[in-house]
Amino acid sequence: MKPPHILCVNPWIHDFAAYDFWAKPLGLLGLAAILRDHGMTVSFLDCLDRFHPRAESPVKVLKDGRGPFRKKEIPLPAGVEEIGQRFSRYGIEPEWFRRDLKKSPPPDIIFVTSMMTYWAPGVRETISVIKEIFPRVPVILGGVYASLCTGHARQFSLADQVITGNAEEQLPGIILDHTGYSFTPKYDFNDLNALPRPALDLVSKMAYAPILTSRGCPFSCSYCASSFLEKRLRHRSPETVFQEIQHWHNIHGVNNFAFYDDALLIHPENHIIPLLEKIIHSGMPLSFHTPNAMHIRQISQKIADMMFQAGFKTIRMGLETADFSPSRPGDHKVTGNEFSLAVDRLKQAGFASEQIGAYLLCALPGQHPDxxxxxxxxxxxxxxxxxxxxxxxxxxxPMWQTACGNSRFDLEKDPVFTNNALLPCMEKDNAFKTIAQLKALTRK
Known part of the structure; x- marks a missing residue:
C-alpha cells in the first residue's frame, strides 16, 4: 500500500491581542518529522505564517526574530462583550488559506494542533475551512486545548477525532484506523534522543528556531498544567540538543533560538552546563531567549557566566511574587535572598538590566492589587x-476550582471565558482600571 500523504495545520488565533513571541507549533512539527521519517509525505500549512507569499512586504522582523501577526477584526464571542475591546483573527487571510488548501496534494489525513485553551474559536474556524475543501478527509485534533478541554473540543471543534497527551505513541494506530496504512516504529517514541528534529524546514521562513531540551517539570504549581500534560521530567542529551542547534544554524542560517523548556536549569551538571560548554566551544554567533520562566534557585554564578558567554539575550525568571513571607498563599519555590543573589549573579556575568525580567503573577483569585x-x-x-x-x-x-468559584464567568461552560485579557477572576468594576495602573507602575 502506498504511504499516505499527511497534511499538518497550525490554526488561527482568535484573541484580543497576539504577537509572535517565538511561537511555533513544535509538537505538530515533531509529529511531521516522525511521519516523514517513516516514509510518508508531509505538507504543512501555517495559518499564523508572518511570511506568507501573499503577505505585504516588507514584513516587520525584530532583531531577535519576533514580529506582529497579520490581523483582521472579527465579532466578539458571545458573553465577553463587556471588555469593550477589539477582537481579531490573527494570521493569514481566510482566502489565502483556502487557496493553499486547494493547491495542496489531496491529503489522506489532516492533523491540526491547538495551543491556548481560549483559542478554541480559531481552531473551530480553521477546521471548518478545511472541511469546505476536504469534506471527506479525517481531521485529527491534538495539542493543549484538546488535552485540557477534551469534552469541549469533541463537541465544538468539528474535528473527527480528538486525541489527548503526547501523540507520538498514538500515531501508528491513528494512521492505520483512518488510512489503512500500517507502519512499524523505527525507534522508541519515549526516547527523546531517538526522535528526529522537528520539521522546522517546512515553515516558510525561519526567523528563529524553538528548542526543547526536556519535557515536564518537577514542580506542581497550583496555576500550571505542566504536570498534568507531562507526568514526569525527561531530558534530551546535551549532545543531541547541540547537534540540533548546530544543524539549524549551519544549514538554515538561524541565529536566534528560543528555549521552550519548563525546567531548563534543573539538574544543571548533567544538562544545561554540558550544553552551554558545547555552544561556547563552538564559537557560533548565536542569540538565545527564555520566554518560559527559568527557576531562580538554579541560577548559580557559573550558570550565569556561561549563559552570557553562550549568547543569551533574553532572561526571564519565574518569580511570581516578591512576598517571601512564610504565611503568603501559593507556591514557595524561591526565597528573597535567592532572588537577590540570582539578579546579582546575572549582572555580574554581564547582563544588562533591560535583558533581565521577572514574571509576576497578576489577577489571581482573591489577589489584592497592592x-x-x-x-x-x-x-x-x-x-x-x-x-x-x-x-x-x-x-x-489545583487552582481551577478556586478560579471557577471566584470568576464572574462560567469558566466550565466555554474556555473562551478563561482568556486572561478578560481578567476573569477580578471584579468587573475596577479590574481593567486596576491593571492599567499596575502596567503603568512597571514602566515608571
Whole structure:
C-alpha cells in the first residue's frame, strides 16, 4: 500500500491581542518529522505564517526574530462583550488559506494542533475551512486545548477525532484506523534522543528556531498544567540538543533560538552546563531567549557566566511574587535572598538590566492589587524589569476550582471565558482600571 500523504495545520488565533513571541507549533512539527521519517509525505500549512507569499512586504522582523501577526477584526464571542475591546483573527487571510488548501496534494489525513485553551474559536474556524475543501478527509485534533478541554473540543471543534497527551505513541494506530496504512516504529517514541528534529524546514521562513531540551517539570504549581500534560521530567542529551542547534544554524542560517523548556536549569551538571560548554566551544554567533520562566534557585554564578558567554539575550525568571513571607498563599519555590543573589549573579556575568525580567503573577483569585504593586516595586529596586503575567484559569490544575468559584464567568461552560485579557477572576468594576495602573507602575 502506498504511504499516505499527511497534511499538518497550525490554526488561527482568535484573541484580543497576539504577537509572535517565538511561537511555533513544535509538537505538530515533531509529529511531521516522525511521519516523514517513516516514509510518508508531509505538507504543512501555517495559518499564523508572518511570511506568507501573499503577505505585504516588507514584513516587520525584530532583531531577535519576533514580529506582529497579520490581523483582521472579527465579532466578539458571545458573553465577553463587556471588555469593550477589539477582537481579531490573527494570521493569514481566510482566502489565502483556502487557496493553499486547494493547491495542496489531496491529503489522506489532516492533523491540526491547538495551543491556548481560549483559542478554541480559531481552531473551530480553521477546521471548518478545511472541511469546505476536504469534506471527506479525517481531521485529527491534538495539542493543549484538546488535552485540557477534551469534552469541549469533541463537541465544538468539528474535528473527527480528538486525541489527548503526547501523540507520538498514538500515531501508528491513528494512521492505520483512518488510512489503512500500517507502519512499524523505527525507534522508541519515549526516547527523546531517538526522535528526529522537528520539521522546522517546512515553515516558510525561519526567523528563529524553538528548542526543547526536556519535557515536564518537577514542580506542581497550583496555576500550571505542566504536570498534568507531562507526568514526569525527561531530558534530551546535551549532545543531541547541540547537534540540533548546530544543524539549524549551519544549514538554515538561524541565529536566534528560543528555549521552550519548563525546567531548563534543573539538574544543571548533567544538562544545561554540558550544553552551554558545547555552544561556547563552538564559537557560533548565536542569540538565545527564555520566554518560559527559568527557576531562580538554579541560577548559580557559573550558570550565569556561561549563559552570557553562550549568547543569551533574553532572561526571564519565574518569580511570581516578591512576598517571601512564610504565611503568603501559593507556591514557595524561591526565597528573597535567592532572588537577590540570582539578579546579582546575572549582572555580574554581564547582563544588562533591560535583558533581565521577572514574571509576576497578576489577577489571581482573591489577589489584592497592592500585593502586586509591592512586588513590582521590589523587582524594580533590584534594577530589572517586572513582567506582569496575567492569570489564565486552566482545567486540571489545583487552582481551577478556586478560579471557577471566584470568576464572574462560567469558566466550565466555554474556555473562551478563561482568556486572561478578560481578567476573569477580578471584579468587573475596577479590574481593567486596576491593571492599567499596575502596567503603568512597571514602566515608571
Amino acid at each position: 500585593d502586586v504593586a509591592r512586588s513590582i516595586t521590589a523587582v524594580k529596586e533590584k534594577g530589572i524589569q517586572p513582567v506582569l503575567a496575567y492569570y489564565t484559569p486552566i482545567p486540571h490544575t
